Amino acid sequence: MNCNEARPLVDASVDRELSAADEWRVREHLAGCEQCRRVADDAQAISQMIRSAPYHRAPAGLAARIVAALPSTEVASPKATPSPAPVRDSGGWRAWLRNWWPGSGAAAQGGGGGWSAPAAGAGPRAATLAWFGCAVLILCALAVIGSLQLRRPAAETAFIDDLVSSHVRAQISGRDIDVISTDRHTVKPWFNGRIDYAPPVFDLAQQGFALAGGRLDYVGRERVAVLVYHYRKHVIDVYVFPPGASGPAVSGAAPSGSSEGYALLRWEAAGMTWWAVTDAGSDALDGLRAALDARLAGGASEAAGS
Structure with a gap:
């Protein structure tokens, strides 16, 4: 294997995505090529840096500021109309979502900050966008959890293949x-x-x-x-x-x-x-x-x- 063949496989090797045969060929090339070894070391360092990066949670008041900045779709009426009576939330997924969001629910009503359901003056479009944003966040969280659960079996499978390759390689080589x-x-x-x-x-x-x-x-x-x-x-x-x-x-x-x-x-x-x-x-x-x-x-x- 030469440098042109090894370079495209370095990232896959760092992510443990190569077969045992390709992984062995890449390692054999890296053992005798200093330039490709430096590329592999850089890729490994970047991978470790990404995995160790801290997680930053969005501020509790971010959603409220986004909703407040959205333009209202309501048209002003020549006559003042009484404000509708507040609707009592009977529960369901919207109530669960408000309780799940940091700073919402009872804490928001008490002036503790955070996000709660959009006010009536914000308009139906703002409310729809707010709920859509929450749904996207939930889907992203579920995707992260799923990827973490799938990563462990994949890593173990790759390690087992590495073990078997090591055992077979030793027997074939006679060393x-x-x-x-x-x-x-x-x-x-x-x-x-x-x-x-x-x-x-x-x-x-x-x-x-x-x-x-x-x-x-x-x-x-x-x-x-x-x-x-x-x-x-x-x-x-x-x-x-x-x-x-x-x-x-x-x-x-x-x-x-x-x-x-x-x-x-x-x-x-x-x-x-x-x-x-x-x-x-x-x-x-x-x-x-x-x-x-x-x-x-x-x-x-x-x-x-x-």
Whole structure:
């Protein structure tokens, strides 16, 4: 991939909209192209700035000032006509809308400011515009809420694809292990200086999951520690990182499932987030998690001192 091919894909890469294959090609190009890497860093900075921008709510009296500035559509009558008696609001969506709007309702009647129903002198056109503006605001709020609810599953799906791609890429390349050892006292210190956290490491050969070593991988735009276990003739990659450091936030029950024929399992233990990927099936991952949880519960002090 050259610069002309990579530049149009940078924004999509920042927004996690690329397929696993295209994402890998873009990252491979960025690793050797300083100019495109600067473009990607700028796009990432702009994206983070937008997400962290504060939300400003419109002043409570803004709607009243807009309504007051609208021209009246009523035609002056040569004879004075008595003002119509105020209509008692029987409820419904208009009453709910007035109560929902900041500073309206009883507070507005007491002189507390804010917006209330347009006065009769404002004319029917002003009233229609005011209600239309409120409806637009409600629709915008619903759209924002809907997009936030849809964003989390999309982010998790992209991260799962990234995990599976990492697992498959390691198996195909034949470089799935950086430090080959069954001794956790060799594997765990190997990560020192390569990442800013210390993953718990255990050999679970007695439970059927032999530690083969570890490697450093790049998943979810972060460097991640990967523990490699052998289960019968299968390989299980266990990705370990602090919560929030990589991938979507964990909420609710620990999910399990499959993607492209590979079983996945996610859970939290010992202050870390754990993701396991394998082609051996979900039963193997359940057994590995049970064995790891047992060792973490029984040897927390030993692991912390190692």
